Structures are given as structure tokens and as C-alpha cells.
Amino acid sequence: MPQTTSWTSKHLLDLESLTAEQIAFVLDTADTFAEVSTRSVKKVPALRGKVVVNAFFEDSTRTRTSFALAASRLSADVIDFSEKGSSVSKGETLIDTARNIEAMGIDAIIIRHQAAGSAALLARTVKCSVINAGDGAHEHPTQGLLDLYTIRKRFGRVEGLKVAIVGDIANSRVARSDLWGLTRLGAEVILVGPPTLLPRAFERLATGPGRVRVVHDFDAVCGEVDVINMLRVQNERMKSAQFPTVREFTRWFGLTWDRFQRCKPDVFVMHPGPMNRGVEIHNEIADGPNSGILKQVEYGLAVRMAVLYLTMQAE
Amino acid sequence: MGNTLETPMTRLVESMADQIISGLGGPTDLVLVGIRTRGDVLANRIEPLLRERGVTKLDRGTLDITLYRDDLSEIGPLPLVKPTVMDCDIGGRPLVIVDDVIFTGRSVRAALDALTDFGRPRVVRLAVLVDRGGRELPIHPDFVALRLPDLPPTQRVSVRLTETDNADQILVESR
Incomplete structure (x- = not known):
């Protein structure tokens, strides 16, 4: 059994x-x-004596807690680093932070930051491991990996599946990480959203062996997909001109009960959280047997x- | 390059089983735990022999010790860590760890650490196919099928088994 x-890599910056x-x-x-x-x-002692810093410059419950728990199950020590109230500009803050962290002799930085590319910038600045926990609208690689893992657990494979990702694609780092990971493993990705939040250019992002399709009509594809990944409607963006009204969004792009009835009976429903129940996803679907959200x-x-x-x- | 030792593997495995039986005074209850990869394959072969020799309540476990090693940073590119399987209760029972080769003793130390996360056996014994000397820790096997004279660290002893390597062989070669 040769190990091929x-x-x-000491960093995880993206899935691309x-x-x-x-x-x-x-x-x-x-x-x-x-x-x-x-x-x-x-608990296993694999990372005993190592120190991990959770550096979250944006809010998070799931990801931050999940990383802290993961580190502690590997026997690493976890430190929370917050820069709340800092008035330093983004670039300077990051480099300064990186230098501070280096000086403290830390082994890994888990970073979430509103600026795309911030994790890569940090990786170039420090000697320790850098793990991207979400950088702007660029990528959220561990979310992409756990989505792939959840799909693989459910179907035993990723290759050949049809996966719809629905919602505000343009502003979603989850959509991008999912897109890279799914196509690389051979799934067909169908991106669904209003034209204002889903540029056609996304079709050119496919790197194979999987394909990408851009669709603006959820009803046209909901019956053919194996997996539906509903993205969160971001409240802070609802007021922007790109966005329809909430009711309109739900009607055209939400996973409503009516639309769910027209999906495959065993369609697998996912959501990266936090959910807006009744907006992008119907209450009973989120808690029903098709839901993989807690998984x-x-x-x-x-x-x-x-x-x-x-x-x-x-x- | 290397030296193949022409001893029939079947006889060596039988010797391990016999020593386990006599060493534990003809046990009827036993947990047999193989260290991945080849210790586990050996444990698979020993299991039916122990049943033939009167062990009626026999449970199997598999340890992957990668996460417990103290030399993780020195082993080069990371191998794939495989699951540890310990579905039985090991508390209060006699337990035998099986490995293919004992050298420094560090793998066994890691295995002992891993076991403590699953319970407290009444007694833990160590059975190996080959003892090549060179211990760096105060750890010694209880049951040894083939004892080689102390080999210098420049020599590597590899056990190959049909299940994983398509042949039964013990190889001594220069690194």
C-alpha cells in the first residue's frame, strides 16, 4: 500500500x-x-505544546467555536485575539498584528477578515501556519471542505452530483470555495441567483473536471439537482440597490415549501448558517429529514x- | 542490497500465539490490539489461532498511533492518519498489543498512551514478530517470535506481509 x-503545505488559504x-x-x-x-x-495529544490564535476581525459563532474546539481536541492551546476598536487602517493592522503574533511565538493563526486576500498577506508576513477562516468575498476554505465532506458522507461520492448554490453568489466566499472544491472533485455546480447578484462571468470559473452553470430561474433547475446549498441572505446587503425586497427574494430564490415539493424526494438541503428562517429557507425544511445543516x-x-x-x- | 530471512512466517505467527497463551496462563478472555499497519495484519492472523487455543471471549482493536508519536515533526511528509478502532470495553481485561518490529520502543509508548484514552486494562502485554534491539525507552516485549542480535541504527528491518505487500518476508537492509 504505497502512500501516493x-x-x-503549512497554510490553508483557499481551495482554488x-x-x-x-x-x-x-x-x-x-x-x-x-x-x-x-x-x-x-482528545489526542497530536498538537500538545502548540499555540493557536483565533484572530477574528468579523463576527462569527460557528467557525470560531469550531476552530477553538478542534484545536483543544488536538491538545493545542487556543488564544483569542481581537482588534476591536482599533483605528489603524486595514493593511497596517494586519501587518502589525502579524508582527505581534510572531513575537509571541505562536504556531498558527486562524484569521477571518473583511478584506479579500488578508490571509494570503498574513502568510507572506509570518513564519507560522495561517488558516483562512473567511477573507471578504474571496474564500472560506474550511466551509468549502466541510460542505464537500458532508456531501461525500451522504452520497459516498462528489463526482457526478448536481449541486445548486442559491442566493447572493457575488458576495459569498462560501459559494467561491464550494465552487472550486466541487468542480475539482467532478460535481456539476449550478449557481442560482438574481442577475444583480450573480454575474455571468462565474461560468468561466470552472476548472474541471466538473462544470459550472449560471441560472437565474430557480424553478427551472430545482427538480434536477441532488444537493441544494442555500446561502444566507445578508441583512446588511438587503437595502442595497442590487437586492430585491425580502419578499421578492423569497418568492424567486427562497427554498419555499412549494418549491421543495418540486425537488427530488431525496434532495439534500444544506446551509452554511446562520439561517434566516422563512427568508431563504422554509422552517420545516431546515429541520426536516432532507436537511444536512446540523451535520x-x-x-x-x-x-x-x-x-x-x-x-x-x-x- | 538487503538480506531476506528465510523463516516461514506461519511458524513465527504460531509462536506468537503460543507464547501469548502460555504467558497469560491459558486465558479465555482477551483483547488483541494491532498497531497499524502491519501489527494489525499480524493480529488478524493471530486471532483465529488464539480462538483454537481456547480464548472464547476475544475482542479485536486497531490502533493508529500517529497522533500520539513524540517524533511527528521528524517523520517527513505527513502520512494519512487512519482511524483507531476500539469498539470493545478494555477495562479490567487482559490486553495484548501486537506489532511487527520493536526498535526504539517509541511506537509502543505511543500505543500505551493511546490505550489509556480508552480504559484501564487489567494487564497489558506486548507481542512482536521481530525484536531488533536498539531501545531508547525502558520498554520490552513479553512475547517475541524472532530475536535478532542488536542491529546498528543504519540497518532497517522491514516486515512484509501478503495482505499488504503481496509476500511474506522479513528484510534486513542498509538505510
Whole structure:
């Protein structure tokens, strides 16, 4: 049994630059870490003595908690770093932060920041591992990985599946990470949203072997897809001119009960959270048997353990 | 380059089983735990032999010790970590760890650490196919099928098994 693939990168900045083999390697490793969480002692000493910094410049419950828990299950120490109230401009803040963190002798920085490219900037500045927990509208690679993992758990594969990603695609880092990961593993991605929030140019992002289609009519495709990933309607963007009214959005792009009846009976429904119940997703669908939403959260822990372990052990 | 030791593997595995039985005084209850990868394959072969020799309540476990190693940063590109499987209760029972080769003793130390996360066996014993000497820790096997003279660290002992490597072989080669 020769080991053909392995992991060598100390950072996880995006899914765009990963090969299908590298993505599969992370998902396979996550399978192992899922077992750790079923033990009575839910902890392994793999990262004992290492320190991880959770540097979140934007709000988060799920991702931040999930990363902290993942680090603690690997026996690493977790420190919360916040820059609330800082008046320094973005670029300077990041570099300053990076220097402070380096001086403290830290082994990994998990960063969420409103500026696209901030994780990559940090990776160029510091010597420790950098894990992107969401940078602007660019990428959210661990969300992409946990979505892939959840789909693979449900169907036993990703290749050949039709996956709809619905909502505000243009402003979504989750959509981008999902898009790269899904197409690389051979799924067909159907992006669904109003033209103002979904430029045609997204069709050119496919890198194969999977394909990407851009569709502005949810009803035209809802019956053919295996997976529907509903993106969050971001309240802060609802007032912008790109956005229809909330009621209009729900009517055309929400997963309503009526629309759900026209989907495949075993369609798998996902949502990265936090949900706006009754806006992009109907209450009973979110809690029903087709929903994988809580599984996403559960599997996210195993995926983040795998990511921390692989990046922090890499040379 | 290397040296193949021509001892029938079947006889060595039988020797491990026999030593386990006599060493534990003819047990009827036992947990047999293999260290991935080849220790686990050996445990699979030993299991039916132990049943033939009167172990009626026999449970199997599999340990992947990668996460417990103290030399993780020195082993180069990360191998894929595979799941540990310990579905049985190990508390209060005799337990035998099986590995293919014992060298520094660090793998066994890691295995002992991993086991403590699953419970407290009554007694833990260690069975290996090959002891090549060179211990760096105060850890010694209880049951040894093949004892080689202390080999220098420049020599590598590799066990190949049909299930994983398409042949039963013990190889001694220079690194």
C-alpha cells in the first residue's frame, strides 16, 4: 500500500489552488478525526505544546467555536485575539498584528477578515501556519471542505452530483470555495441567483473536471439537482440597490415549501448558517429529514481538526 | 542490497500465539490490539489461532498511533492518519498489543498512551514478530517470535506481509 499523496503545505488559504488529490487527502484525514469525537476521552495529544490564535476581525459563532474546539481536541492551546476598536487602517493592522503574533511565538493563526486576500498577506508576513477562516468575498476554505465532506458522507461520492448554490453568489466566499472544491472533485455546480447578484462571468470559473452553470430561474433547475446549498441572505446587503425586497427574494430564490415539493424526494438541503428562517429557507425544511445543516456543523469539527493537524505538522 | 530471512512466517505467527497463551496462563478472555499497519495484519492472523487455543471471549482493536508519536515533526511528509478502532470495553481485561518490529520502543509508548484514552486494562502485554534491539525507552516485549542480535541504527528491518505487500518476508537492509 504505497502512500501516493501526502500533505506538505503549512497554510490553508483557499481551495482554488488545491488539487483533487489534496482535497481528498484532507477529507480522508477528517474521517479519522471524526472517530476521536466519539471516544470517552475526546482528545489526542497530536498538537500538545502548540499555540493557536483565533484572530477574528468579523463576527462569527460557528467557525470560531469550531476552530477553538478542534484545536483543544488536538491538545493545542487556543488564544483569542481581537482588534476591536482599533483605528489603524486595514493593511497596517494586519501587518502589525502579524508582527505581534510572531513575537509571541505562536504556531498558527486562524484569521477571518473583511478584506479579500488578508490571509494570503498574513502568510507572506509570518513564519507560522495561517488558516483562512473567511477573507471578504474571496474564500472560506474550511466551509468549502466541510460542505464537500458532508456531501461525500451522504452520497459516498462528489463526482457526478448536481449541486445548486442559491442566493447572493457575488458576495459569498462560501459559494467561491464550494465552487472550486466541487468542480475539482467532478460535481456539476449550478449557481442560482438574481442577475444583480450573480454575474455571468462565474461560468468561466470552472476548472474541471466538473462544470459550472449560471441560472437565474430557480424553478427551472430545482427538480434536477441532488444537493441544494442555500446561502444566507445578508441583512446588511438587503437595502442595497442590487437586492430585491425580502419578499421578492423569497418568492424567486427562497427554498419555499412549494418549491421543495418540486425537488427530488431525496434532495439534500444544506446551509452554511446562520439561517434566516422563512427568508431563504422554509422552517420545516431546515429541520426536516432532507436537511444536512446540523451535520455540516458536526462534520466541520472533524474537518477543522484535520486542517489544523495537517498544516501545523507540515514543514 | 538487503538480506531476506528465510523463516516461514506461519511458524513465527504460531509462536506468537503460543507464547501469548502460555504467558497469560491459558486465558479465555482477551483483547488483541494491532498497531497499524502491519501489527494489525499480524493480529488478524493471530486471532483465529488464539480462538483454537481456547480464548472464547476475544475482542479485536486497531490502533493508529500517529497522533500520539513524540517524533511527528521528524517523520517527513505527513502520512494519512487512519482511524483507531476500539469498539470493545478494555477495562479490567487482559490486553495484548501486537506489532511487527520493536526498535526504539517509541511506537509502543505511543500505543500505551493511546490505550489509556480508552480504559484501564487489567494487564497489558506486548507481542512482536521481530525484536531488533536498539531501545531508547525502558520498554520490552513479553512475547517475541524472532530475536535478532542488536542491529546498528543504519540497518532497517522491514516486515512484509501478503495482505499488504503481496509476500511474506522479513528484510534486513542498509538505510
